Amino acid sequence: MFQKESKDAGRVGTEEGMPRRRFLKTALGALALGPTLLFCNEPITPPREFKMQLDGYKGMAELPFVEVTADGKFKFTDTDLPMAIDFHAHLAFAVGQSPDVDLQQKTAKVAYIMDCDGARDPACVFNMDDYINKIATTKMIDHVDEEIARSGLTGGVDAKTHTVPNLLEEMALARVKKAVLLPIAVNLGFGRDDMAQQWKDAIEKSGKRDSFVLFGSVHPKPKEVHYKGKTAVELLRELHQAGYRGIKFHPTIQSIAPNDPSAMELFEECQKLGMMVFFHSGRAGIEAGNNGEYAKMEKYKEPLAKFKDIQFIFGHAGARDHSEALQLAKQHENVWLETHGQGVTSLRAIAKEFDNSRILFGTDWPWYPLVATMAKVRIAYDGNRPLLRKVFAENAERLLAMMKP
Ligand SMILES: [Zn+2]
Known part of the structure; x- marks a missing residue:
């Protein structure tokens, strides 16, 4: 209807x-x-009653469609649903002075950057109705800051577990058939800035190339030390030549707003080349300093107004600015909402108000377990099988098919 x-x-x-x-x-x-x-849209029916405040991620064992294995891994057991496509995942970050991470290494466990199961803070409660990073206690945020700093200097510690075989194993348990990997050109001004290349090599070496879609990333103001005087437009053309069909743009990590003139120039070239743009959208509330300012939803209006032929994806569906993101997305046919992080109530608002065929499932692995987001989506759209099929798989299939060869 x-x-x-x-x-x-x-x-x-x-x-x-x-x-x-x-x-x-x-x-x-x-x-x-x-x-x-x-x-x-089909009408959305109310879900059954589910417990929303869980004792860490492991508390998901209380849900009827999650199983926690003996060695603490998360399995999604709703086998009536198609295998999912995760539109928001990462591998290890190794930038600046960080040495390589062995991305082929299989480890016993994955150290999630936001670990809600006791290792960082036993007090962590996994509230499924909150924006996900609100689970973080002060201790957890301190750990995030340390890990991010290490991944640009001496090398991340958690990062050693953010590898291809670890992700593949978790995908199999969570019934995820494909993950879209989103590297970021961080442009630190020292050392390396080759995340996309590291990941490309790793997935090719793994023998499981088909389980992944790799985006690229270009900083609108690329620094000489990394890019030898090439312009952002030149770098984008190189990515396109190499087969990339989309870029990740992260205003807070890249410290640049999407409506900066240099970013607008980059998007203009994206439009010419038929490349899609995956935005980290909205403020996550845990940004360093004032960097959250770069991701305020008003900064996305200009690119959206100007580039009608780019498929834009709002990663995290606006994060903690989700109401504004939803209102903005509703005005544009070429915007998709990737819902990672949103709580159950917010996921339901999105399905009620927004075109159901442009809602995407994403997990932000390895910040969080894959199943942490699957469980929220599964609860929010409980009893709405066609919607679950769209969000977990069909919409992403359609968007990926729009990536021109
Ligand atoms: Zn992410």
Whole structure:
């Protein structure tokens, strides 16, 4: 059925029907609000009651579709759903002065950067209705800061477990068939900035190339020390030549806003080349210094208004700025919402208000276990099988098919 989007419209032409006067009022109200889009969503039914405050990630064992193995790994057991596509994953970060991480190494466990199972802080509660990084205690945030610093200097410690075989094993347990890997050109100004190349080599060497889609990344103001005077546009063309069909843009890590003139120039070339742009979108609330400012949702308006032919993905669906991200996304047919991090209530709001065929599943591995996000999506859309199929697999299939060869 068709839904017309507007701030106060609710559903138009729902199964109950709507008195003509109210319909007209709503439709006119929607027009007054500016651009609105029509799309076809199924009604979403309320989920059963699930426990929302869990004793760490391991508390997910209480959910009917999660199993925790004897060695503490997470299995997703809803076998009626198709194997999923994870649209937001990473491997180890090794930048700046960091030595190589052996990305072929299999280890007994994965050290999640946000570990909610006691190693960092036994007090961690996994609240499935919160934005996910709100689970972090002060101790956990201190650890995140240390690990990030190490991954640019002496080499990450958790990073040694963020390897291809570890991700593949977790994908098999979580029923994930493909992961989209998102490297970031961090452009530190010293040492190395070759994350995409490291990951490319690793997935090719693993013999499981088909289990991955690799994005690239270009900093809009590439530094001489890394890029020998090449411009961002030149670097993007090189990526395209090498077969990349999308880039990750991370305003807070790259310290640059999406509406910076240099970023706009980069997107202009993305549009010409038919490359998609995966944004880290919105403020996560744990950024260093004032860097969150770069990711305020108002900074995304300009690229969205100008580049109608780029498929833009809002990673984390706006993070803690999700309400604004949703309102902005609703005005553009070429925006997709990747929902990693969102709590159950927010996931339901997205499905009610946004085109269900442009919602993507993503996990932000290895910051969090794959199943941590699967469980939230599974709960939010409980009883809505067609929607679960779309979010876990069908929408991502369609978007990936749009990547021109
Ligand atoms: Zn991420």
